[in-house]
Amino acid sequence: MSDHHRGIAFMVATTLVFALQDGLSRHLGETYNIFMVVMIRYWFFASFVIAIALRQSGSIRRAAATRQPVVQVFRGLLLSFEICVMVAAFVLLGLIEGHAIFACYPLLIAALSGPVLGEKVGWRRWCAIGVGFVGILVILQPGSGVFTLAALVPFASALMFALYGLLTRYVSARDSAATSFFYTGTVGAVSMTLIGLWFWEPMVPRDWGWMALLCVMGATGHWLLIKAYEVAEASAVQPFAYLQLVFASLLGFFVFGETLRTNVAVGAGLVVAAGVFTLVRARRVAASEG
Incomplete structure (x- = not known):
């Protein structure tokens, strides 16, 4: 198997594991305080991150060495609250x-790469962004009586994750990937612990089992993602990250009894098509400039 195909295989496995993780997060989040669930998840994740940092950097001090500590800490905080x-x-x-x-x-x-990073976004990608947001409007159906304020919650999460991604690209110019990964796990673990301990609830033994599985899947998913980026270019495998939507939808339908409304299917199709076009176009532009 070529490196390209191995990278795709790792990314597909990543999306499957993350989708299962999302299902477990939903189950536990319905029963227990979300801050507590995310806190325990981060404890395990931070241990995984520190182990990776020690392996790649040789010491915690070396992994934590950064020229932009404020941005790194903000990234870690942003991702923890986004989750x-x-x-x-x-x-x-x-x-x-x-x-x-x-x-x-x-x-x-x-859309934000211009004002945040000063990157140029051509008219083709702006058209794709417009199509994608038409898809979001189809999903949300504002003014139809179906729209609820709760629908803005995942959009807020997407906005936070997009900013996190842009800041990750920003710090990559001066810090190693190991350093950024170290701050992602440790800052998140500290922030969630400071908040989550105030919302501690007793958990039944069965749910401790689900919690343990959630933690293992989180570490496994990140390991698979690292392997995907090790063997293939990120721009080549990133479009396959959309399979997480497919896997999560199947899980929601068959396990949680959710329904797939027509407007959601149509809108999601527009969003995914626009997103894949944006990723492919960005890859071509980077290749032509390189």
Whole structure:
């Protein structure tokens, strides 16, 4: 198997694991406080991150060495709160609609890359961004009586994740990937612990089992993602990340009894098509400039 195909295989496996993780997050978030669930998840994730940092950098001090500590800490805080918002979206709307709206985050990255990073976005990508946001409007159906404020929760999560992605690209110019990964896990674990301990609830033994599985899947998903980026270019495998929407929707339909409304299917199709076009176009532009 070529490196390209191995990278795609790793990315497909990543999306499947993350979709299962989202299903477990929804289950636990319906029963227990979301801050507590995310806090425990981050404890395991931080241990995984520190182990990776020690392996790649040789020491925690070397992994934590950064020229832009404020931005790195803000990135870690942003992602930890984004996860809380996304789990809340799964609880409020379900996996299908939550992921359908969240799928717009690559379009938000493209739209914000100009003002945040000073990158040039051509008219083709702006057209794709416009199509994607038409898809979001189809999903949300504003003014139809179906729209609820809860539908804005996954959109807020997508906006936060897009900003996190842009800041990750920003710090990559001066810090290594290992350093950024280290701050992602440790800052998130500290922030969620400071908040989550105030919302601690007793958990029944069965749910501790689900919680353990959630933690293992989180680490496994990130390991698979790292392997995908190790063997293939990120721009080549990133379009396959949309399969998480497919896997999560199947999980929502068959396990949680969710329904797939026609407007959600049509809108999600527009969002995914626009997002894939944006990713492919960005890859071609980068290749021509290189």
